[in-house]
Amino acid sequence: MRKLVLASFCMFGFATPLFAADNYKIDPSHTFPYFEVSHMGFSVQKGRFNKTSGTLVLDRAAKTGSVEITVDTASIDTGFAQRDDDLRSDKFFNVEKFPTMTFKADKLKFNGDVPVAAEGQLTLLGVTKPLTLTIQGVKCGIAMRREKCGAEVSGSLKRSDFGMMAFLPAADRMGVGDIISLHIAVEAVKE
Numbered sequence: 001m002r003k004l005v006l007a008s009f010c011m012f013g014f015a016t017p018l019f020a021a022d023n024y025k026i027d028p029s030h031t032f033p034y035f036e037v038s039h040m041g042f043s044v045q046k047g048r049f050n051k052t053s054g055t056l057v058l059d060r061a062a063k064t065g066s067v068e069i070t071v072d073t074a075s076i077d078t079g080f081a082q083r084d085d086d087l088r089s090d091k092f093f094n095v096e097k098f099p100t101m102t103f104k105a106d107k108l109k110f111n112g113d114v115p116v117a118a119e120g121q122l123t124l125l126g127v128t129k130p131l132t133l134t135i136q137g138v139k140c141g142i143a144m145r146r147e148k149c150g151a152e153v154s155g156s157l158k159r160s161d162f163g164m165m166a167f168l169p170a171a172d173r174m175g176v177g178d179i180i181s182l183h184i185a186v187e188a189v190k191e
Contacts, residue, residue, distance in 0.1 A: 020059065020061070021057055021058065021059035021062070021064070021065070022057070022058050022059070022147075022190055023055065023056075023057055023190070023191045024055065024056040024057075024058065024148075024149060024188035024189060024190050024191065025054075025055055025056075025188060025189055025191050026052060026053055026054040026055065026056070026069065026186065026187075026188050027148070027187045027188060027189050028051065028052050028053060030150070030185075030186075030187035031052050031184065031185065031186045031187060031188075032048060032184065032185040032186075033048060033049045033052055033071060033182070033183070033184040034046055034047060034048040034049075034182075034183050034184075035047055035048075035180050035181060035182055035183070036180070036181040036183070037159075037176060037177045037179070037180050037181070038176070038177030038179070039176060039177070040169075040174035040175065040176070041169075041174055045078065046078070047076055047077060047078035047079075047084075047087070048076075048077050048078075049071045049072065049073070049075050049076055049077070050072075050075040050076075050077050051071070051072035051075035052069065052070070052071050052072070053069075053070050054067070054068050054069035054070055055067075055068050055188075056068075056149070056188045058108075058115065058149070060110075060113035060114075061113070063108075063110040063113070064108065065108040065115060066104075066105060066106045066108070067103065067104070067105040067108070067118050067120065068102070068103070068104050068105075069102065069103045069104075069184075070100050070101075070102050071100060071101050071102070072099065072100060073088070073093040073095045073098065073099060073100060073101055074088055074093075074095040074099060076088060076093065076095075091166040091167075092164055092166055093125070093164075094125060097126075098124070098125050098126055101122065101123060101124040101125075102122070102123045103118075103120055103121070103122050103123075103131065103133070104120050104121050104123075105118035105119055105120025105121075105133070106120065107119040107120070108135075114138050115135050115138060115151075116134070116135050116136075117132055117133065117134055117135055118132070118133045118135060118153070119132045120132075120133075122157065122162075124162040124164070125162045125163050125164060126163075127161070127162045127163055129157070129161050129162065131155055131157060132155060133153050133154065133155040133182070133184075134153065134154050134155060135151050135152075135153050136151065136152045136153075136154070137150075137151055137152045138150070138151045139151070146189055146190065147189070147190035148187055148188065148189050148190070149187070149188050149190075150185075150186060150187040150188070151186055152183070152184070152185055152186075153182075153183070153184040153185075153186055154181070154182060154183050154184070155181075155182050156179055156180060156181050156182060157179075157180050157182065158178050158179060158180075159178055159179075159180050160178050
């Protein structure tokens with residue numbers, strides 16, 4: 001009998017998100033935003049941001065939701081201190097003037113009851129531009145007695161669209177790529 005009650009509770013717990021909007025808080029200890037950019041065509045350099053926060057609202061029944069992510073740009077980490085200092089300068093992220101970048105989406109696309117894309121706005125260096133992020137590998141469930149959701153999120157942008165012009169490639173010289181590939185391994189905990 002106890003197993004039946006427990007099974008019923010688990011089924012109810014998993015079914016609940018199908019009927020109402022749920023609020024989730026980004027788990028910064030299990031969220032890993034990183035980027036890739038061409039370095040003069042010789043290699044693809046990678047970097048990450050160590051401090052991220054945000055929220056997710058998900059209503060699977062209505063196929064709606066929203067995302068709000070804030071990244072501390074000073075937390076950039078490429079594994080090389082001198083490059084990180086350069087990236088924090090006014091040539092790139094200008095962290096003194098713009099300490100954060102944000103992504104806000106109020107339109108999620110669904111395949112069935114699973115979100116597959118977030119259409120929103122990225123604000124970087126005080127410039128806001130549309131950005132669509134692809135969502136893959138969504139998994140929701142109970143872990144450590146708390147409801148969680150996780151996914152792999154990706155997209156790309158042109159840094160020059162946001163005014164980040166330092167060392168762009170030109171016809172007469174190699175440079176740092178304009179196209180930035182974004183990847184975010186994200187987990188969020190139901191509030």
